Amino acid sequence: MEEVVIAGGGLAGAVAACMLARAGCPTLLIEREIAPRHKVCGEFLSIEAQTYLAHLGIDLDDLGASRIKSVRLISGQRSAEVELPFTARGVSRMKLDEVLLNLAASRGAKVVRGCAVRTISFDERGIHARCAELGDLRPRTLFLATGKHDIRGVKRPTSGTTHDLVGFKAHFCLAKRQQSTLDGHVEIILFAGGYAGLQMIEEGTANLCLVVTQGRFKAVGRSWPDLLRTVSEETPALRKRLEGAVPLFERPLSISRVPYGFVHPSRTDEPQGLFRIGDQAGVIPSYTGDGMAIALHSGCLAASTYLTLGQASSTFHRQLKADIQHQIRLASLLYAATRHPFGRSAILRFCQAWPSVMRHVTSSTRLQDRVVQRVLVGP
Template structure:
């Protein structure tokens, strides 16, 4: 076996599709599961998925043609330069793992990896597995022995995702749009996924979360008080999950620089390599880009060159996204006023926060 892949999200599954029978992928979840994600699939992500033989439309993805930025009751809307798609990660990641299995990759599901070292991966129920290369694709979760050294301190944010069946009139108004809702203490994304169900995915300061009672009903009540637009959208909506999917402390802006914890055969993919503020909806394409680049570099056994390349490819995009993210959070009202005055602004921001075409050209 040439390589082990730790984690079966988009990054790990993409690498497994590309390497087929030469790899074994270890994923801690035994079955398809929900993940915290706005589930927007950008144009760049779609082109990588197509190369893997995955067509989100055949999986029921909803098309997204416009973005609507909302603060309070004010909104600015702009058409996207490309057609985005929206598909639950449960469906997308599962389709990718099935594709990897068809390509001949070994899939070991239901085994949590406990640690990583040059000697291999230590996983529940499997003991130690070793291979010349390890693709570390455990997303937000660090492994003992190979923890990320965040280049920025993680903000104290709580992430929550809930699916809702909206009232038909609200569903019709939302169709074709991704809505980015700015509120005091955070922001949310709202869009339809397959089956015309709405995904409400948000990040909120931990202090506000606690002030809202530290519960989902408390947060929903707080959001609806702060954002009349959302109150309208959610009127009469039925939640479809027993409780929201959650996450804490995402290290936005992180860009991995190899350090003493890295060894020559270790390739970091996806969120292990770089974390872009989620409002951009480009984390999936970064994960896919990293998988394609790591597989190419792995053929030359050059993890150092791979990490250096990824830093070059992603730095501008992640830095710019961080700047827009901080500006939007500091002056949400002004962000909407500016976007209304200059309708091209949202398209311009979208362009500046994508994996750049020059970075994808040789893969």
């Protein structure tokens, strides 16, 4: 029996498996998908995420990642542009997640794919994870890394979060001229009932992510083509970018009820030994492009806590909450402001008049460097 079982092989689960296996800890990672797949994600890698990936020896140039140096904020006819405080990278999750999972396996973690953990419960003997393909598991320590997907028995308490949203992702091959206009930038487009992010990733592919309220999606009869058409009509810049673009997916990927603003409470009745990582521990509004950094940070922090303190998951959750709650709160407040026409217009005017404030906000809504360094340097 492995010492640690990890449910979910996204970024959080895979990085935790890499760290545990490297330290010689017998680790079993269970991933639901049998083969690499695309995921709903803007695929914008912040500097903090890049720091963790570099620490693992992952070379983003080898993956063909794009470089992004500035952000363009767009709403209707208005736009404001500001240089990012770092060079971001763009790379598809299909590639990145696979590289990390392979790394975990090469370091000695046992990676089982095509199996899903169905329920988790607790009794006097500890943690009980039920998995149709592997049977009943009784790990002493379980890392819960199933991302946006909740498992029966350990659902996240999402009251107080914004969870009326639907997220979409599509890849496009843009017309040459639009590709060169977009190159080096990430465009954040605010519109009534949602926002979009557009950027280049590897191999001349553009990633478009749209996050809209269920109400906005319902208003167009839950039709993706109609949603894209109406948003493009409201945003000339987006309409232009997509002129002559070739969609690379038959239909977009989608996800609903993402609980923006969720931070796992550090005090719960869950037993020691259950470590929630990635989106299971905290969900930052996606426009910040820092969700992957939080996933990597939480996976590394959980592994290092386990390796030094054993099953002390409440210590881990307390530390993680202190590391991420401020930026998640700030990002959620700003997102709430963009839901009102006045808020969108005020944010745009503000950014046009004071680009340095926009730069400051892009820094304050992300994981702080000292927090990353603390985990990388270790106790």
